Amino acid sequence: MTTVIHAGEINLARHEWRWEGIGFLAPLFLFALIVFDMPLLIVVFWSFSDPAAGFPSLGSYQAFIESGSYARIIWRTFLIAGEVTIATALLGYPLAYWISRLEQRSQLIAIGIVTMTFWVSILVRTYAWIVMLGNGGILNRWLLSLGLVSRPVEFLYNERGVAIGMINVLLPFLVLPLYAAMRRIDPRLLHVAETLGASRLQIFWRVFFPLTAPALGASMVLVFILSLGFYITPAILGGGRVPLIANMMDLLINKFARWEMAAVNSVVLLTATLAFYALYQRLRGKAT
């Protein structure tokens, strides 16, 4: 008899939770609606309306396409994002692999170091490159004092400088999930390949790498998405000479007061981000 009462109570409780769940969500739902969803919708609306008259128009998009400078900066952003993603993968995959094959204690230390760098603010990590590679930085002072160069070498303030800073910031985003994926691989699979007479190279390329490929793909897409929206690193290490989409949006808002063009760029960047995020979710589904 008691069990019957219990079952009834639980059902009752579940039925009540259903509605209370919505009650718990309501405050944040309202907050997100007012402080996030509505502003984004207004930006989309702005991009499709005439800045002077306010009626619906595709004029801003026309201006966007006709002016070559927007396309040029967006193309550069995608290009740098692609380069940074490939470089991050080429450095990050071997690092994750090496860490995952270390002794347990060394693994903990190495992953601890990676996590620590992840936690140091992007501003600090970017600033450090000015200290090291800037015109008055450590490396140039050494080169000058050794007499190897007569005036400072410009390591930064170009695309290479921006790329170095971005790779440094983004490496943990690739290494940490990749390391987790490598740890999940069943070692017995590798044992089997070994007993069947596969060489070390064969085991890696035919068994290990294919098993980690979805995680590698997902992490690379994540790094690419993050690269598209970078603002701080190009602003500091590009010295204003390597503006990416985000820096252009900053100029459009804070310098030229062309809000409608900033809105168009926002919509373009948002569309690209969401498309690649959908790809990321698909790859991640395969990786786990």
Added chain:
Amino acid sequence: MSAPATLSRHQPPWLAALGCLTLLFMCLPVLIVVPMSFSSAQSLEFPPPGLSLRWYAAFFGNEIWAQAGVNSLLLATLASSIALVLGTLAAYGLVRGTFPGKALIEANFMAPMIVPSIITAVALFIVFARLRILGTFFGLVLGHTILVIPYVVLIMQVAIRAFDIRIEHVAATLGASRMVILRKIVVPNLLPSAAAAWIFAFVISFDEVVVTLFLAGTNMTIPKRMFNELIMQINPTITAVATLLIGFNVLALALILLLARGRHLQRSLA
């Protein structure tokens, strides 16, 4: 769990070298900035010719930096506290509730983490300008709150999911009201995770640059001032600020790990 001999013991030397170099590359900013901050030299000499605390004195003795520090602390405290309350309630509703459209609502709460912060910055700039709260501290708090909410929802969802719903059901069958269940069972059990989520949100807000640059107006924060100084010139005071930020973030990370371990301990004891 042992890896097969073929792949574990014979790590080729080039792989070890590449791994070490990449790890060094990742740490280089910290390894350079921290010693530089204790330098006695006016310029960026490395290794520092002598040790001194002059750049820390310059930081703490400067009124603008002090004001920026107060603003940053206040801003991060308000944003992470509001986010903790709203985010924890929402996480509870998401985990315990079942209703249509739940996945969509959850995605909506996570969106500020995925949407590039420059877009959020532009959107809030345009709307806040219309509402005449652009450049106010209140607007800045709103902007930071929406940015840190995804992290709170994420952490609290994991914590609530790990907490056995049957305990709540048993309390309900024993006659406890919903409020009593929440106050006496749910909240005390979630406290360590809530503290971890709060610290996480605090650090994200404390380090935030992009949205702050757009919304702050004349309000100064530590990262904003740092960013402005960097654009203009090399000032060794920044190395001291950077070192303090590194120490602050690493301390926060240690606290979060400690809280997470405490929770596991609690669970394994129960």
